[in-house]
Amino acid sequence: MIQHKDLDDPKTREVIIIGGGIAGLSAAIYLGRAQRDTLVIDSGHSMAKWEPVVENYLGFPKGVGGEKLLRNGRRQAKRYEVRFADDEIKAVSSKKSVFVLEGKRRNYRTNRLLLATGIFHLPPEIPGVKDCLGHSMFFCKDCDGYRVRGKRIAIIGSNNEAVEYALGMLLYSARVIVATNGKKPRWDKRHARWLAEYEIPVERKEIRDVDHRKRKIHALDFVGGNCVKIDYLFTTRGDIFHNQLAKKLGAKLDSDGQIKVDQCMRTSVPRLYAAGCVTPANCQMIIAAGQGAAAAQAINRDLFEESLATHSLQRFREAQLAEEKTVPELSKTNRNKKGRKK
Numbered sequence: 001m002i003q004h005k006d007l008d009d010p011k012t013r014e015v016i017i018i019g020g021g022i023a024g025l026s027a028a029i030y031l032g033r034a035q036r037d038t039l040v041i042d043s044g045h046s047m048a049k050w051e052p053v054v055e056n057y058l059g060f061p062k063g064v065g066g067e068k069l070l071r072n073g074r075r076q077a078k079r080y081e082v083r084f085a086d087d088e089i090k091a092v093s094s095k096k097s098v099f100v101l102e103g104k105r106r107n108y109r110t111n112r113l114l115l116a117t118g119i120f121h122l123p124p125e126i127p128g129v130k131d132c133l134g135h136s137m138f139f140c141k142d143c144d145g146y147r148v149r150g151k152r153i154a155i156i157g158s159n160n161e162a163v164e165y166a167l168g169m170l171l172y173s174a175r176v177i178v179a180t181n182g183k184k185p186r187w188d189k190r191h192a193r194w195l196a197e198y199e200i201p202v203e204r205k206e207i208r209d210v211d212h213r214k215r216k217i218h219a220l221d222f223v224g225g226n227c228v229k230i231d232y233l234f235t236t237r238g239d240i241f242h243n244q245l246a247k248k249l250g251a252k253l254d255s256d257g258q259i260k261v262d263q264c265m266r267t268s269v270p271r272l273y274a275a276g277c278v279t280p281a282n283c284q285m286i287i288a289a290g291q292g293a294a295a296a297q298a299i300n301r302d303l304f305e306e307s308l309a310t311h312s313l314q315r316f317r318e319a320q321l322a323e324e325k326t327v328p329e330l331s332k333t334n335r336n337k338k339g340r341k342k
């Protein structure tokens with residue numbers, strides 16, 4: 001069977017997805033199944049790798065490892081002839097209707113570009129807690145609040161967000177403290193009132209050390225000798241959005257640096273799409289997967305409309321008519337007039 005991509009310029013892909021995390025893989029599966037010539041370029045740092053047991057992804061009642069989800073997604077996309085390149089894109093430009101991508105390993109060209117580059121959660125500036133990431137140190141109460149029910153929880157932060165985090169965590173546990181790690185509180189009066197009203201303790205001293213063994217946090221040691229026993233730590237230091245490529249192409253960003261998209265994941269730049277945590281979406285795996293699918297559907301539809309406008313579908317049909325059987329073969333029916341088998 002000939003494929004329409006056989007007639008295209010082999011040096012220019014129909015679609016390139018930068019980012020092989022949850023959003024990128026979901027888009028890749030849809031685009032592969034839509035017969036689109038698709039390449040996923042990935043530098044291998046999906047945040048999903050940090051979650052040993054994802055408990056809120058539909059269809060896995062016992063949970064599923066983030067790494068496994070990524071591995072399965074890649075395998076699934078490969079079934080539909082999606083190609084993968086392990087590379088990191090450092091620069092991008094746009095010439096006429098083609099995006100030119102400069103990778104660490106090589107360069108690429110594509111008609112449609114999907115940015116699924118994700119974000120990076122800044123870990124707290126406390127020595128030695130990196131080992132506990134995803135095990136007893138978390139960033140997201142929607143992902144991990146449920147698993148820490150009834151435990152001793154510290155929220156690291158000194159702004160309004162940290163206070164709201166602590167208030168939100170009360171639904172999961174009665175034992176919640178805020179630790180500003182030596183920073184002067186920047187929360188406003190309203191948030192200060194809430195802390196007092198809900199009787200949430202605040203420790204303002206700098207954290208000297210985090211007592212942890214085998215990725216399990218046991219206590220926070222404060223400068224001056226105070227020690228608070230805890231089981232889990234949440235941090236609200238902020239996120240870095242991987243938006244440099246979008247910026248370079250002139251796509252609009254919001255005040256946090258997230259790439260602005262419409263309902264179909266189109267950015268403000270024609271032929272450029274974005275999906276997942278790099279957009280203003282709530283940063284959850286199932287939402288990233290849904291956005292990836294929505295972007296893929298829009299890309300597929302836009303390519304279809306373009307193929308009608310440029311007559312490339314007509315040229316493909318001419319090739320089909322020349323090279324393939326295009327009329328279903330007729331065979332004698334073995335049914336009588338009433339539709340029953342003879």
Ligand SMILES: Cc1cc2nc3c(=O)[nH]c(=O)nc-3n(C[C@H](O)[C@H](O)[C@H](O)COP(=O)(O)OP(=O)(O)OC[C@H]3O[C@@H](n4cnc5c(N)ncnc54)[C@H](O)[C@@H]3O)c2cc1C
Pocket residue numbers: 018019020021022023024041042043044045046047048049050051053054055056087088089090116117118119121133134138139140143144242275276277278283284285286288
């Ligand atoms: C500790 C932790 C626990 C979490 N737990 C949960 C949970 O339980 N449930 C849940 O729903 N969510 C959870 N999340 C959030 C979840 O990981 C994200 O929602 C999800 O990974 C977002 O998917 P994404 O595709 O937008 O980004 P990612 O999955 O992070 O993928 C982005 C990909 O783009 C690649 N990339 C970036 N820039 C480039 C470039 N220039 N060139 C090439 N490749 C590039 C990166 O290497 C990466 O592979 C957790 C996150 C963390 C940090």
